[in-house]
Amino acid sequence: MVWGGGGIRIFATPYVLFRYSRCTIFVGKRRFVPMETFDDEEFGTVQVRPDSRARRLIFRVKEGVMQITCPTGYSLGRVQTIVDENRERLRRLMVRGEVVQQRRQLTVGDRIPCYGGHIELLSGRLPDCILFRYEGTTLQVLCPPGTDLNEPRVRQQLSRGVCRLMYRRAQEVLPRRLAEVARRVGASPREVTIGRGRRKLGHCTRSKSIQLSYCLMFLPEPLIDYVICHELAHLQQMNHGPQFHALCNRYCGGEELALRKQLRAFTFLF
Missing domain, CATH: 3.30.2010.10 (Metalloproteases ("zincins"), catalytic domain)
Incomplete structure (x- = not known):
């Protein structure tokens, strides 16, 4: 943690800089933790994340991508075999995921209710970062011009910033x-x-x-x-x-x- 002038606290990591002032947080580009993947003819790219706490395989669909959490020690081959054995169930999971994804589409101009206010998605001017600021009870999210808000990495960055601020607000x-x-x-x-x-x-x-x-x-x-x-x-x-x-x-x-x-x-x- 580094102290800036005027009582502003700046939290810096090798990956991202959050600047906490009265109402603004800048979120820069973030590196993502690599995970194992394999290509499936039916489901496309499948992401596999080992987790030492997992006791079984957990399947989920996020942003149209199948994600699998597996116990540590599972090989990709073993995971692929389990996918093959459960294709019918996984097809239904993908369909449900597509329906949810359609509901979750975001566009510039959206005004989303939250407890005590709104989250407003706007087009900003800065090309390389997403800007979050409060205007009264409205959390404004200013995105780089022309940004596809539903592109997975952009969506992940946007969600991470919104959730950080909502967590702070929730405590109050x-x-x-x-x-x-x-x-x-x-x-x-x-x-x-x-x-x-x-x-x-x-x-x-x-x-x-x-x-x-x-x-x-x-x-x-x-x-x-x-x-x-x-x-x-x-x-x-x-x-x-x-x-x-x-x-x-x-x-x-x-x-x-x-x-x-x-x-x-x-x-x-x-």
Whole structure:
């Protein structure tokens, strides 16, 4: 960390420079961690990432590309064999991925709701970087002229910058939101923290601590409150049995099932 003039903190790494001022972060070009790949006649380029924590193969489709997480020690040949054995299921996964990708297309001029404001995608003037700045409650993202926002590397850079800022904002606003909902339903969590999970939006421990993911910032307010009510119900019922759902449904004003369906159908853009 390097201190700049006027109390501005500059965080520098060999790959990217983030300049934190009152409202602006510059994100430069970033190198990407290499991963193993192989070409499949049907699925195109398949990315394979070994992970020492993985106990099985995990398949996902991101930006139209099949990504596989595998336990350390798996060879590419072994992964390819498993792909061949599961082609029918993987075809369905690719189709679902294409549908989601179509929903996730971004264009300059988009104004995307987020909790407490909007994210606005604009055309900027700087040729080599994406600029993020706040104008009131709107996070403006200024992209280089002519940029294809859906090109995988651009999309990854853009998402990384937006998510960094949403995480910082979430630490300020989500604990307050949870406190409001907790007072309304008469629940008392011991503490609230903000996490970075993308698949798990909330978590409650037996010590009555609740963690909310910053990704809630991208949800509409009724779904934010649904996730909060779900975790508050776990303060009394550490399970998903009938008593838990009855309590959660009461906290949700009788709308638990409808809200759960809406959450499952929601498409995150970042």
